[in-house]
Amino acid sequence: MSGILVLVEHRQGQLRPVSLEVLGAAVQAKAASGEAVTVAVLGAQPNAWVESLKLAGVDEIVTVETSTDAFDPEVYETVARALIEARKPSLVLLPHTIDTLGYAAPLAAKGNYGFTTDAFGLARDGADWLATRSGYGQKVNMEIEFPGKETTIVTLRPGAFKAPETAASPAVSTFAAPALTPRSRHLAFEEPAASGDVDIPGAEFILSVGRGIGEETHVEQFRELAETVGATLGCSRPIADSGWLPKAHQVGQSGKTAAACKMYIAMGISGSVQHMAGMKHVDNIIAVNTDPEASIFTIARYGIVGDIFDIAEELRSHF
Amino acid sequence: MKILVTIKQVASLDEDFELNDDGRDVSADFHVFDLNEWDHYALEEAMRLKEGANGDIEIVVATVGPEGADDELRKCLAKGADRAIRIWSDELEDADPVAIARVLAALARKEAPDMIFAGVQASDHAYGVTGMALAGLIDWPHAAVVAGLDYAPGAKTATARRELEGGSYATVEVQCPAVLTIQLGINTPRYASLRGIKQAAQRPIETFTPDELGLAAGETGAAGSLSRIRRVYVPATGRAQMIEGTPAEQAARLAGLIKEFRGETK
Numbered sequence: 001m002s003g004i005l006v007l008v009e010h011r012q013g014q015l016r017p018v019s020l021e022v023l024g025a026a027v028q029a030k031a032a033s034g035e036a037v038t039v040a041v042l043g044a045q046p047n048a049w050v051e052s053l054k055l056a057g058v059d060e061i062v063t064v065e066t067s068t069d070a071f072d073p074e075v076y077e078t079v080a081r082a083l084i085e086a087r088k089p090s091l092v093l094l095p096h097t098i099d100t101l102g103y104a105a106p107l108a109a110k111g112n113y114g115f116t117t118d119a120f121g122l123a124r125d126g127a128d129w130l131a132t133r134s135g136y137g138q139k140v141n142m143e144i145e146f147p148g149k150e151t152t153i154v155t156l157r158p159g160a161f162k163a164p165e166t167a168a169s170p171a172v173s174t175f176a177a178p179a180l181t182p183r184s185r186h187l188a189f190e191e192p193a194a195s196g197d198v199d200i201p202g203a204e205f206i207l208s209v210g211r212g213i214g215e216e217t218h219v220e221q222f223r224e225l226a227e228t229v230g231a232t233l234g235c236s237r238p239i240a241d242s243g244w245l246p247k248a249h250q251v252g253q254s255g256k257t258a259a260a261c262k263m264y265i266a267m268g269i270s271g272s273v274q275h276m277a278g279m280k281h282v283d284n285i286i287a288v289n290t291d292p293e294a295s296i297f298t299i300a301r302y303g304i305v306g307d308i309f310d311i312a313e314e315l316r317s318h319f
Numbered sequence: 320m321k322i323l324v325t326i327k328q329v330a331s332l333d334e335d336f337e338l339n340d341d342g343r344d345v346s347a348d349f350h351v352f353d354l355n356e357w358d359h360y361a362l363e364e365a366m367r368l369k370e371g372a373n374g375d376i377e378i379v380v381a382t383v384g385p386e387g388a389d390d391e392l393r394k395c396l397a398k399g400a401d402r403a404i405r406i407w408s409d410e411l412e413d414a415d416p417v418a419i420a421r422v423l424a425a426l427a428r429k430e431a432p433d434m435i436f437a438g439v440q441a442s443d444h445a446y447g448v449t450g451m452a453l454a455g456l457i458d459w460p461h462a463a464v465v466a467g468l469d470y471a472p473g474a475k476t477a478t479a480r481r482e483l484e485g486g487s488y489a490t491v492e493v494q495c496p497a498v499l500t501i502q503l504g505i506n507t508p509r510y511a512s513l514r515g516i517k518q519a520a521q522r523p524i525e526t527f528t529p530d531e532l533g534l535a536a537g538e539t540g541a542a543g544s545l546s547r548i549r550r551v552y553v554p555a556t557g558r559a560q561m562i563e564g565t566p567a568e569q570a571a572r573l574a575g576l577i578k579e580f581r582g583e584t585k
Binding site for chain 1: 330331332334336345415416417420421439442443444445446447448449450451452454455456460461462463464478480481482483484485486487488489490491492493494497500503504507545546547548549550551552553554556557558559560561562566567569570571573574576577578580581
């Protein structure tokens with residue numbers, strides 16, 4: 001068993017950037033093991049993606065023609081299994097995304113491959129692969145091994161690895177997708193609801209509220225506070241799920257990325273992986289939370305352990 | 320008509336927790352247990368279907384865990400689940416999420432439900448694996464991260480709205496029976512009534528060993544796992560510079576930082 005296989009993702013005509021991060025991880029794994037990197041791309045016209053995958057460290061690009069571009073878990077699972085059986089890689093790397101949540105586990109469980117998810121570290125230990133992921137709400141790291149497994153599948157956390165930057169000229173080949181009648185069918189994409197006057201990706205200064213505000217009636221005072229200090233009001237998932245603020249305010253993996261943000265004040269937000277995915281890149285993060293152990297303090301520049309209502313009230317008096 | 324809802328007792332950690340001597344887990348003395356947040360939504364979605372069908376649906380909640388996990392099953396009974404099943408044997412201590420799914424798959428074969436709901440992931444280790452591994456092992460159609468469901472009990476297909484990254488959704492049609500992993504926000508989970516809680520305390524919990532479900536020794540625990548935890552450790556993490564003082568002093572410093580950012584002070 002030798003070789004590193006990567007399956008990339010695309011959606012609505014766009015290669016998902018995390019796929020290139022996974023290629024970056026594969027190139028690192030190649031440096032550690034000497035095993036060749038093969039990247040597979042599935043789609044109705046898979047050749048369209050080849051140019052963007054010609055990156056340094058990639059040895060081969062494999063195109064797999066499927067009936068549609070839309071993701072289907074059984075199509076990806078079947079193609080991945082056929083590729084594993086044909087190429088016998090020691091390591092299969094996938095992004096840890098909504099799409100792989102649908103097919104990586106059935107693939108691994110049926111094939112008895114080594115398997116773990118959401119890894120942010122990957123190492124070679126002798127002839128074995130080791131993955132690092134977090135546990136107990138990110139309070140600990142877990143080093144995962146795969147005893148006796150000749151092929152191991154690992155899904156990688158978005159933002160954990162860097163995409164290769166330079167171009168190269170890997171070999172290109174085709175692979176025939178096994179025949180399959182999938183038992184689910186993509187019907188439609190639905191775009192995010194119109195954001196109205198909220199522009200999280202464009203905002204330079206965001207004041208975000210989380211579960212810590214407690215009740216819907218408390219939203220208004222933080223809306224006013226954000227206005228007073230000149231910030232855009234953001235929120236974490238529970239606030240949008242509860243309908244207390246429109247989804248357009250939500251920062252995080254399933255919401256918006258605070259792409260232009262330079263200052264982010266997180267009030268009553270503990271800092272889940274999914275929330276941090278949307279804001280951890282911001283230079284100036286200030287977290288206000290009653291829990292000194294909250295994860296948000298591990299990425300914040302400044303921290304205030306305190307009651308968000310007390311701090312909010314005092315803050316108002318300065319503007 | 321029967322819906323199987325798989326649940327998990329999750330653990331968060333007490334402050335100043337300690338590791339086991341073998342360095343492979345946090346000592347159980349520091350675990351604080353609760354029902355996984357996602358499971359409230361999965362159960363609620365089943366309850367919603369049951370109420371829409373005038374009660375002609377049996378909701379079975381099941382978990383793989385030691386006796387203490389009965390607490391979480393009782394929470395589900397208190398909210399209105401019809402039956403609760405717990406499966407355990409000591410060799411499951413070393414089970415990874417796929418080995419857990421093998422046990423649930425054996426249960427699914429025995430119970431023969433019409434749909435299976437699981438949470439997208441568990442709040443402790445967030446593998447996001449068990450529900451979909453179960454789907455693979457029983458070879459059922461499946462969809463992950465379902466944030467909206469249109470399903471008439473007994474229908475041959477369900478329409479699921481899968482939550483994607485960045486605020487988008489994909490709508491898919493899935494043949495039934497199916498396994499769906501349910502996302503936060505799909506509904507508003509109910510609270511258990513005091514009467515429900517009282518009654519749940521008296522209700523029986525059915526228990527099985529993997530052996531009783533027909534699993535061979537090679538399929539359970541470490542032998543049925545696809546991964547093994549070699550080591551657990553506390554990572555060196557970044558630490559914010561803490562602003563100390565009274566709330567007034569803290570807020571004054573925060574105001575200063577904001578004004579500096581806005582270019583209003585030196």
